[in-house]
Amino acid sequence: MWQGVIVRDVTRLIMASIPLLGHLLPLLPISRGLVERGYDLTFLTGSALRGQVEATGARFRPLKGTADFDGTRIPETFPEFTDPDPSLHRRDRGARYLWIPPIPQQHTAMQEVLAEGDPAETVVLHEGFFHGLWPVLLGAEGLRPAGVVCLGVSVLTLSGDDTAPYTVTLPPDDSVAGRARNHELNSEVQRRFAPVQRHLETCLAVTGAKKKAPYYWDAHSLLADTTLLLGVPGLEYPRRGLPAHISFAGRPPVADRAFTPPDWWGDVEQASRVVFVTQGTVNNSDFGELVSPTLEALADSDALVVATLGGRPVPGSLVVPRNARVAPYLPYHAVLPHADVMVSNGGLGGVHAALAHGVPLVLGGETEDKPDVAARVDWAGAGINLHTGTPTSSTLEKAVKKVLGDRYFRDNALRLKAEYAAYDTLGSVVLSIERSLH
Template identity: 40%
Template structure:
């Protein structure tokens, strides 16, 4: 039986999709080991996988990230996030991977890593004969550079017409030579410490140094990259069934005929409900809609007084909730957006941190919703956006098109096929 080693940074939204993959593979009778943060040990073993703890230098509690003193926004904030959250733990990640994937007496047949797990790129820096294949499981938007797309981090969709590539060339030069040059220097220093040479790839192109990318999305949500230098496959989101649990007493109200609007700030960027949840509540207080709030574990009392058309819970079973939704209002977490699209639910997105502006830009580009281009939208802007999404069929039609693509995707079977080909030493088609 094949042996899969999964690896993720200790962030809930990155671990959760890999847990679904682990459960599927373990259910097939395969051996699965999972390198993750200690707080996810129980969730890992519940899938049937063997838990491997990250070293202390690579482990942290993601729930504390949002409670840190607010840092800079925009590009400066993205630089700080990449450096502190993803780059500096990479050497410890690599050391753990080397122990479990190279030096082990029972090495895995493949390493499947979260794209922000930079230790996997360090492992892939070894000659192929010295390591197992390394595959990226795309739990965030594709970051790969291309003349056909603007550089990652600027949240700019491709232009139609002849100005697209000239614009992109200028932006790529700006990003590489100025905006992210300090981060690239730190990445190169890390590679020199391990391999005696610089990275050989720009920061956002590290996926291209791996053996394949299996993106957990649909082709229609990602910008086309006709010149990608790495095999890319789209598996669709891997969505686990909910764990069940008691439904709130108001659950039956979801079927009374009013459009249901869900708003959430996810499980990390949820410490300040005045960013998105409270403005949405205020925006829709007088609308003929039922507004459902999930707080991602935060106390409901933090929301303040709730209008009569608002229902709130810390968590809800999304597999039961999303088929009932008319609109999803979100700060742009990649997994939640994919979940909405899998159910054909159009979106209103307001995100300003991490990869959320990139997710929001893809929502607008794909026609599946509205990007408010801010992390703190005004109630009036939210009201207009929700009314537009409810009133204009093109958004739901685009979301339904993406739902069709996701339904046709092969999920974990796509990943297994890629892994099997790599194990046989086959050369996968590029792109």
């Protein structure tokens, strides 16, 4: 429920996201809420996502050139990203081939949208992997808005001696020895990342940026005037001395959407125990990674297993046991109220949705930030981290049974559910907008 919202008579907003559905989805309820409160909102993202944006009431603007990619076709569009180049860590490849190269085109598109109105009366809100404001924030010529608010849709990637660096999935340790360990690991990771950092500098130089960029993963939260982390402290490692402009804002509730249940939905509503399995919104080219092994693992259990395929059709080759139901797509808000455990590849959006409903998790994932997400869920006691993206059926069976049989996981998930419920995300966003204009 939105609370404590103050609205100016006229405020021009620009919202921006890279064209990946998992990055866009958390912004959509915020976009809808801002439009409903009278803000003039233009949304800048990929052409393929136009329908989702316009459904919120926002004015759509497409990205430019290579920045306007189709997020459902990453392997075809960015083959280097999926190439197992041993010289780059798997998550360094994402920065090198996906997140950094579009910066010049993002910058051009953002400047065009800023020019459509008065930049001095404009606030830009962008998710953390859209870097189209970095050039002007680092001294490039161009229009600068009155305020820049970063909406953090990933785990906090900021480095520091409180935690091991992003991409190194070690639990926090703020003892003297632990801080020394963290310092050494951060230095080592930044040395490893140096070739990608040089590529960032090259891309920024094309735009005319004059200042040296911070370490790439630090820049995500440091460059904006305000950074709102779309999550809760209970799912993030504690840090001392977090910069004052960085704060948590909870996760926006997903707006109710029309849901036409499949003809077997009554089975879900009547089941005494439901296990929900998904590979998220993107990684659905091979259901053998998680969906099929989970169906096989629980084929003889007393649970009803519900699987969703990220919008893809159910393949004829998928073996569906008698106690399983499969749909191309099911909205989280429909299925999670019935779920006792969720099996996931660790996509952060799905993890937030599960925990906001008090549902514990079993997580297996190896790409992007998924290992870091799984490590945080494990640390919070709200699920089991399988430490692999291709778990066996036997491993999955044991993990699901452990989560179902131990109240420890459910209790921690319920603790986090209460934490999510305490936040007013839209109210925090509106407050940041108003502060930017005063």
